[in-house]
Structures are given as C-alpha cells and as structure tokens.
Amino acid sequence: MEKKMTWKELPIGDILKGGTSLSFKTGNWRSKKPVHLPEKCINCFICWISCPDDAIIVDAEKGKWVSFNYDYCKGCGICAYECPKKAIEMKEEVEK
Amino acid sequence: MPSIRELAKRESRFVSGHRLCAGCGAGIVMRLVLLAIDKPVIASCSTGCVEVASTIFPYSSWKVPWIHSAFENSASTISGIEAAYNVFKREGKIEKEIVFVGFGGDGGTHDIGFQALSGAAERGHNVLYICYNNQAYMNTGIQRSGATPKYAHTTTSPVGKVIPGKIQWQKNLVEIMVAHGIPYAATSIPGRWNDLVNKVEKAIKINGFKYIEVLSPCRLGWPHEPELTMEISRLAVETCLWPLYEVFEGKYKLTYKPKEKKPISEWFKLQGRFRHLLLPQNTQLLEEIQKEIDRRWENLLRKCEEI
Numbered sequence: 353m354e355k356k357m358t359w360k361e362l363p364i365g366d367i368l369k370g371g372t373s374l375s376f377k378t379g380n381w382r383s384k385k386p387v388h389l390p391e392k393c394i395n396c397f398i399c400w401i402s403c404p405d406d407a408i409i410v411d412a413e414k415g416k417w418v419s420f421n422y423d424y425c426k427g428c429g430i431c432a433y434e435c436p437k438k439a440i441e442m443k444e445e446v447e448k
Numbered sequence: 449m450p451s452i453r454e455l456a457k458r459e460s461r462f463v464s465g466h467r468l469c470a471g472c473g474a475g476i477v478m479r480l481v482l483l484a485i486d487k488p489v490i491a492s493c494s495t496g497c498v499e500v501a502s503t504i505f506p507y508s509s510w511k512v513p514w515i516h517s518a519f520e521n522s523a524s525t526i527s528g529i530e531a532a533y534n535v536f537k538r539e540g541k542i543e544k545e546i547v548f549v550g551f552g553g554d555g556g557t558h559d560i561g562f563q564a565l566s567g568a569a570e571r572g573h574n575v576l577y578i579c580y581n582n583q584a585y586m587n588t589g590i591q592r593s594g595a596t597p598k599y600a601h602t603t604t605s606p607v608g609k610v611i612p613g614k615i616q617w618q619k620n621l622v623e624i625m626v627a628h629g630i631p632y633a634a635t636s637i638p639g640r641w642n643d644l645v646n647k648v649e650k651a652i653k654i655n656g657f658k659y660i661e662v663l664s665p666c667r668l669g670w671p672h673e674p675e676l677t678m679e680i681s682r683l684a685v686e687t688c689l690w691p692l693y694e695v696f697e698g699k700y701k702l703t704y705k706p707k708e709k710k711p712i713s714e715w716f717k718l719q720g721r722f723r724h725l726l727l728p729q730n731t732q733l734l735e736e737i738q739k740e741i742d743r744r745w746e747n748l749l750r751k752c753e754e755i
Contacts, residue, residue, distance in 0.1 A: 361506075366505065373509040406463055413457070428470035
C-alpha cells in the first residue's frame with residue numbers, strides 16, 4: 353500500500369512537508385472493521401472526535417456523518433465503543 | 449467553548465497515516481489539542497511515541513511547523529522559538545499571532561526533559577506545554593518512568609518473586625509545576641473531549657507558561673483492549689486516581705467531580721500491568737494504594753475548597 357519515494361524525491365536536510373503521512377495508508381493494519389448503521393446514527397460526531405487516526409469523514413456544514421476512511425482506519429473500535437446510539441458495529445475483516 | 453460541530457469545521461492539523469498503535473490515546477490528544485487552537489501554531493516535540501510515529505522519514509502527520517531536536521529539550525526548543533518570535537515582532541518583521549506548543553511524553557517531561565521544562569517555566573515563556581502521560585517509556589519497550597504508578601508491571605520493574613512491580617510512587621508533576629508559580633496548570637484526559645478542548649482554549653489566552661498534563665492510555669503497555677482507550681481514561685477520573693482540575697493564578701478548581709468515587713480495583717482490572725494486585729495474596733498492596741489515592745484526593749478537595 354505504501355508508495356515509496358525515489359532518492360530524487362526525498363526531502364533534503366530532514367525537513368519534511370506537512371501532512372505527507374497521508375500518502376502512507378495504515379488501513380491494512382485492520383483486523384476488524386467498523387460498519388455504520390445509518391438508521392441509528394444521530395450525527396453527534398462523537399465517533400469523529402474520538403478517532404485517533406482522523407479516519408472518520410463528516411460534513412460539518414450539513415452536520416452529517418459521511419463515511420469511514422478505510423484507507424487509514426486501524427480498526428481499534430473506539431468509535432463503536434463510544435457511540436451513544438450503538439450505530440457502529442465492528443465486523444471481522446474478511447479477504448475478498 | 450466551540451461545539452463538536454464547530455470543531456469539525458476546523459482543519460485537521462494532525463492527519464491520518466501516522467503509525468501510532470490502533471487505539472492510541474496520544475493520537476486523540478494531539479488531534480484535540482490542535483483542533484482546540486484556532487490560530488497558527490508552532491509545535492515542538494520531545495522524543496517519544498508521538499515523535500517516532502508521526503514523523504517517520506520522509507512523512508509527517510503535522511500540518512503545522514513542527515520541530516524535534518532531542519529527547520530532553522522540547523521545552524527549551526519551543527522557548528527559543530518563542531524568544532525569536534518576540535524579537536521579530538519587536539522589529540516589525542512579523543505581525544501574526546502564533547501559539548507555541550511544546551509536546552512531550554511522560555519520559556520527556558517528568559524525567560529526561562524536566563530541567564528544560566523547569567527552566568522554561570521559570571523564565572516564563574509564553575508557551576503551552578502538553579504532556580501526554582502514558583505512564584512509562586512505551587516507545588522503547590515499556591520501561592518504568594517517574595510517572596509510572598506504584599506496583600505497575602513494566603519491563604524494568606517486572607512483577608515476580610522479588611518485587612510486586614514498580615516500588616515507588618509516581619511524581620505529581622502538576623503540583624511541581626504549580627510550585628513554579630506558573631499562571632496555569634491543569635490535568636485532563638482524552639475521554640472527555642470538552643474538558644481538554646476547554647482547558648487548551650483557556651490556556652492559550654493566558655500570557656506566560658502553561659502546563660497541561662493529559663493521561664494518555666497505552667493499549668500496548670498498560671495493556672488494555674484498544675476500544676477501551678477513552679473509557680479507561682474516564683475511569684481513572686471516576687476512581688479519583690486522575691482528578692480533573694486546574695490551577696489558575698494559584699487558585700485550585702475541580703473541573704469535574706465524580707458522582708460516586710469508584711474503588712481503584714475497577715481501574716486496575718482492565719489493565720494487564722496491575723493484574724497481580726487483584727490476586728487474593730496481594731490485597732494488602734491494593735489497600736495500600738487505595739489508602740494513598742484517598743489521601744491525595746482529600747488533599748486535593750481541600751485545596752479546591754470542596755471540603
């Protein structure tokens with residue numbers, strides 16, 4: 353999943369550009385996967401604020417929950433545990 | 449204080465792709481602290497989990513200017529930047545308001561970085577220092593630190609026939625920082641996002657050195673189930689082991705009072721490092737800890753003028 357930089361692309365002098373870890377996908381760490389149950393969700397954003405990996409996408413303008421970002425979600429399950437309405441379920445990640 | 453929806457409108461400045469463990473408390477702390485600040489930020493970070501996991505060459509998870517120089521000097525690095533900023537400002541080379549934040553783990557704050565922290569506090573730099581306290585050197589393999597609680601199992605204080613875990617009490621660094629006479633010191637947890645956001649927001653409005661210590665559950669070193677990170681930090685507050693309070697201009701204030709004080713065994717039973725304390729032959733050790741927690745809690749209540 354990781355896109356490796358060539359030596360020509362590597363930053364000089366150990367000065368890194370901001371936010372570049374976005375090109376390192378941590379989603380393959382996951383063994384369990386959060387699944388959203390929209391009928392139970394009240395768009396409280398508790399899952400969003402509790403996520404250590406910033407892997408939940410919300411639409412702040414509309415006040416709506418959008419999706420999980422499975423590229424980065426490590427499957428810790430904090431969102432499912434914290435959800436006051438039990439609107440997130442953890443399911444086994446299965447190979448396709 | 450901004451609502452959760454207002455916070456969601458702000459840009460995330462600690463982004464995905466960092467390699468902290470699944471369910472790491474520190475990841476939540478970094479996100480919340482940066483979300484709480486609605487101004488440009490310059491951050492420094494001591495060596496520790498956050499540093500090694502968020503800035504693995506050639507990637508960085510930070511969308512703010514960020515610097516790491518060594519284990520011990522997060523506080524002095526950020527002090528130097530703040531001093532340089534003051535000179536630029538005086539000479540009219542810079543206009544904008546910048547918030548300076550120093551980060552450090554408990555090793556880089558309580559032990560190795562303590563003299564840098566103490567010096568920065570004494571000089572009174574306009575800096576906010578955040579200690580994410582996971583109560584041991586987790587990054588290097590769970591060695592005991594000055595912040596490790598008594599009788600906790602670590603790889604350098606292993607539970608066995610000789611000792612029942614770490615034999616000393618943890619330092620109370622918040623009290624030490626209060627003794628420096630800084631304008632603001634507080635404790636917080638990731639499990640109550642509004643408490644942390646509120647305290648950071650309050651701190652950055654104050655001129656001078658501010659210190660916030662956040663308990664950061666470590667699913668690898670404590671160890672606990674990854675989904676319990678937030679719950680376990682709240683339970684530390686409910687058992688009065690980690691009271692939520694702030695000290696503003698020397699005045700103590702409890703920011704959250706548990707409705708019912710839970711026994712410390714409730715907190716211990718979720719963590720592997722305290723498993724031995726729940727065995728029948730170790731009830732004496734458990735009682736000893738409970739007694740000390742009760743004493744410290746009452747002491748704090750007295751300082752907060754709650755009793």
